[in-house]
Structure formats: C-alpha cells, structure tokens
Amino acid sequence: MKPDKPAPASHRAWVREAVRRIDADFQRSSDTHLIPVALPGFAGISLYLKDESSHPTGSLKHRLARSLFLHALCNGWLHEHSTVVEASSGSTAISEAYFSRLLGLAFVAVMPRSTSAEKIAAIEFQGGRCHLVDDPTTIYAESQRLADELGGHYMDQFTYAERATDWRANNNIAESIFAQMRLEPFPVPAWLVSSAGTGGTLATLGRYVRYCRHETLVCGADAERSVFFDHYLARDAGLRIEQGSRIEGIGRPRVEASFIPDVLDAMVKVPDLWSLGAMHALSRRLGRPVGGSTGTNLVAALACARQMRERAESGAIVALLCDGGQRYSRTYHDAAWLQAQGLACEHEAAAVDAWLSHGQVPAALLAAWRLAGDLS
Template sequence: MNTRQPDRAWVLEAVRRIEADFQRSSDTHLIPLALPGFAGIDLYFKDESSHPTGSLKHRLARSLFLYALCNGWLHEGSTVVESSSGSTAVSEAYFARLLGLPFVAVMPATTSAEKIAAIEFQGGRCHLVEDPTTIYSESQRLASELGGHYMDQFTYAERATDWRANNNIAEAIFGQMRLERHPEPAWLVCSAGTGGTVATLGRYVRYCRHATRVCAADAERSVFFDHYCSRDPQLTLAQGSRIEGIGRPRVEASFLPDVIDAMVKVPDRWSVAAMHELSRRLGRPVGGSTGTNLVAALACMERMRAQGETGSVVAILCDSGQRYANTYYDPAWLEQAGLSCAAEQRAMSAWLDGGAPPAALAAGWRLAGELGA
C-alpha cells in the first residue's frame, strides 16, 4: 500500500469527478419477467448491464475508488493495480481514466483477446502471468514497484460499499419496488464473485428491518457454498469457475456467510441453459452469471409456491451477453467446454411456463440455509 500523503485538493477533486459521473447516470432498470407458472409470485431483474461499463462491477469499482481516496491511499499520479481479467478490471480502468491515473490489470496469460481489448479500450494495461495462482502476489509486487495502490477487490469489496445508504444496489431496489404489487421482496438473489454485493444486500435488509431474505447463488467450481455450510476458511479448489465473474477457488475475505439466508449451488450446464432461455425471453443476451441467478431465484420461488406464499423476488442481471459471443453463445465453444445445453434449455422453458423443476437439475443442484432440507 502506498504511504505517500495525498494532496487534499486533488483528492477532493477526484471524489467530485466520481460523484459527478454518478449523477450523470440514471439508476439501472428493474425489469419484470412474466412467468405463467408462478401465479401470485412476481420476478424482477435488476439490470446492471446498463452501467457505463456494462456490468454490476461498475458499482464495486466506484466504491473501491472512493474508499481508497477517502482512506488516503491514492494520490495524483498513482498507478492503480487490480487482480482481475473481467468486468472489475474494465470498470476500474474506466474510473482510473476518469481521474487521469494509470491502471494495470494483473491476469492469467490465458485471458481471451476480447477481455484484454475491453480493458485496453477503457485505457488500462494488462499484465499477464503464466501461473494464475500468483495474480494476488504479483499485483502486490507490481503496485509496490510502481509506487501505486493495489485495489484488492477480494478483500475490500464488502467494506468499501456504504451498505446503509448512498444509493447502494439494495437501496435502489427497494426504492424501485415501492409501487409494485408486492413492494417488499420475499427474496433478493445474487451470485457471489467477491461476495461484496451479497454482503450489501444482507446488511441492508437487516439495517432497514425488512423481512426480505437473501439467497446467494454459487457456481459449480467454487468454494463459497461449501464454506457457507462448513464455515471452513481454508477451503480451496484447483480449478477456477467456468461461469465468468462468479465463484472462487478460495474463500475470499469479502464473502460474509452470516448475512445470507440461503444458498444454491447451480451446475454450470444449467446456468448456461438458464442464460440462453432468459435471453430468449428478454429479447437480448445476458451473461452466464445471470443464468445462475435465475436458477437460484426459481429455487426460492418453488419454495414459495410449495408453501402457498405470494410475493416478489428480485435477482441481479449482472452483465450483457454481448461480452460472451465467442464463448457462451458459440455452439462450438460450448461443445468443447462440455456445456452444450439444448435439452436443459427446453427443460428450463417448461419449468418457467409452469412445469416442475427438471429432475436432472433437482438431482444436481445443492440447497442450503432456508432452502435446505
């Protein structure tokens, strides 16, 4: 961490620029999705793809920059470094350019050319490493060498966001739901990448004394679900998640299981199937993590339907599917990755129209907390 005393005038101007950028952007949309098979239960998607950098991570990057500025960690000319090959890097590069700061994303050498181009388009530079497990230590080394600051999203995501107010995503959702048929959601559903957004949702509903419950959706290759069940902080996996932006091979400091009411671990093939079916129904492509969220939202709705409850469920639409034209939307890529899902998509469609949860999914997903047996 850089120890140079920042120039106060520069910091105040930097904060003003970030806040002005926020004021220029209206809040993201809340999109209802009609589901004939779930009478009395309304499903909405909080569309985070409409941010200037196209994803939920725009909120996180804004919070991380404000947190670093107000803690005195950034100064004029600081090089900002982050461990990310995806949406967080794109969003942080945007804010670094807004402040006139250089930005470096540390990422595996296998990162796709499309992702590198997206970060470079926002003015960032990509630093590639051969061993993906070294991105954290390499980020710290690079920040020290350049006299800059390592943002470290996986440590600071949950604490950088003002979860009480400041138009965080939870406050925005409740404000937008105010005139709906069921204004207080029964469930909020969000997948976990750093865990910061889930922590914000969980803290906010408690702070505002809402009856709303929070469900975290997890990817197949991730330790978060098992950590939620066991509370073992040492869990690790040798493989990274195939659902971009969510799931982690280690327990991150920003993942707070105690503010989560339930979890759903979704098989990757079903996440991709749900992604494709939701894209068909919305008329535009969404990303794989949004498919994961849809499956988890349906698990919550199934529990409500079985118990005769009515109400609303809000899930997060994390990013646009346009970023994945060469992966999740490429049949050849899906086949090679073992994620072809035509049969699963048909089963998802039947479920959304009123059928029962697909037997293959019910046998493969894992439920915990209030959704567990």
C-alpha cells in the same frame, strides 16, 4: 521504484478534485432498470431482474469500482501519480479502468488468460493494460507484486468490497431495488438473489434488509468451481480448490474476506451447464444476450420460487442481471466454443424454458444442484 509523494497541500487538493470527478460522474448516470420477467409456471409469484448491464461500463461491478476508488481516495491510498492494479476476471477491471482514466491514473488488470477477448478489449479501450496469468489462483500475489514493483496501489476488491460499500444507504443496490419496487404488487420482495464474486453485493443486500427491518430473505448463488457454498455450510475459511470458475465474474478458488455467510438466509450451488442453459433460455425470453452469472442467478431465483409455491406463498423475487452477453459472444454464446469446452447446453436451456413456463423443476437439475439454509 516508488514515485515521490506529493506535498500534503497538493495531495489534498488532488483528492478533493478526484472525489468531485467521481461524484459528478455519478450525477450524470441514471439508475439501472428493474425488469419484470413473466413466470407462467408460478402463479402469484413475480420475478424482476435488476439490470446492472446499463451502467456506463456494462456491469454490476461499476458500483463496486466507484466505491473502491472513493474508499482508497479517502483513506489516502491514491495520489496523482499512482498506478492502480487489480486482480479480476474482467468486469471489475473494465470498471476500474474507466475510473482510472477519469482520474488520469494508469491501470493494470491481472487476469486469468482464459478471460474473454471482449473483456480484454474493453479494458484496453479504457486505457488499461492487461497482465494475463495461466493459473487463476496466482492473481492475488501477482497483483501485489506488480503494485510493489510499480510503486502503485493494489485495489484488492476481494478484501475491500464489503467494507468499501455504504450498505445503509447512499443509493446502494439494495436501496435502489426497494425504491423501484414501491409501486409493485409486492413492494417488499420475499427474496433477493445474487451470485458471489467478491461477496460484496451479497453483504450489502443482507445487511440492508436487516438494517431496514424487512422480512426479505437473501439467497446467494454459487458456481460449480467455487468454495463459497461449502464455506456457507462449514464456515471453514481455509477452503481451497485448484481450479478457477468457468462462470466469469463469480465463484472463487478460496474464501474471500468480503464474503459474509452470516448475512445469507440460503445458498444454491448451480452446475455450470445449468447456469449456461438458463443464460440461453433467459436471453431468448429477453430478446438480448445476458452473461453466465445471470443464468446462475436465474436458477437460484427459481429455486426460491419453487419453495414459495410449495408453501402456497405469493410475493416477489428480485435477482441480478449482472452483465450483458455481448462480452461472451466468442465463448458462452458461441455453440462451437461451448461444444469444445464440454459445455454444450441446448438440453438444459430447453429444460429451463419449460421450467419457466410450467413450474416443474427439471429432474436432472434436482439431482445435480445443492441447496442450503432456508431452501434445504
């Protein structure tokens, strides 16, 4: 049953206060770090990781959640009695639960039952409730059903991610990267690399470099069980698969409205074993665990470095470190779990480590990955 609508004057006052709280939260937060990663095997090429794990909610999705809430508030979609509902594989839900609590709103996350226990605990810590489904492809319809039933608002990150984000400026992730690169040897990166969950971050990166007239190219990294890469090739918005992605936070079983292929210069489809192998290799080099999507991004970044070296080009590559690996301590960072899932990746991790050191792409990866656009 829908709650009664507040009086117009009272609603406007509540929205003003809600926006103030979100802006104040932003003012209390510093920017995320840009971490250089040595590439001994790629002379003249620098790699940096934009470390989004240092946000208050621990992932890249903190930026998205802030934008989605401001978008919904300024469109008049939220009021002080709203229940916020979101379809998520976990990280966006953690961030939206944080902002819901900040505004005193109830929050329900609709997620696949396979979502890591650590993510579920993080959502509940923020005061959210988790509604788990067996079939990952049903999260959209179930979210809308719950929102209707509760008289709430379905935030729908997959539709609104690219339009809620101010891609021209306002300290979006692209503007932040270029500001942090100003004193580096190559201040304008040759490549920006990000994986796709909603596609909103890639849309922001691609639009921003065009708006600022940079020569930077943008590469999208896709997971094994996902339709984004094939949509990039065929522009078929009707593509569907029946399986959910095994790399949490990225890859989708359908083409999402926020994925804009025309702003991308290239894409790499990374097999899951190699995403997780790269994750482990990078975690060892950084001395702390990272998530699976960061491994996907690393493989795509090294594909860009490989092409630059073949063309005798120097320059910088910036890839996203999407979240920390602590959320996956019982899954991606648990050897027994990996073995049980058929994802044991010790060989791939060693091969990626050697690739970083010597610059030679593993032959098994050459036979398994897919490249498109400027990398093909």
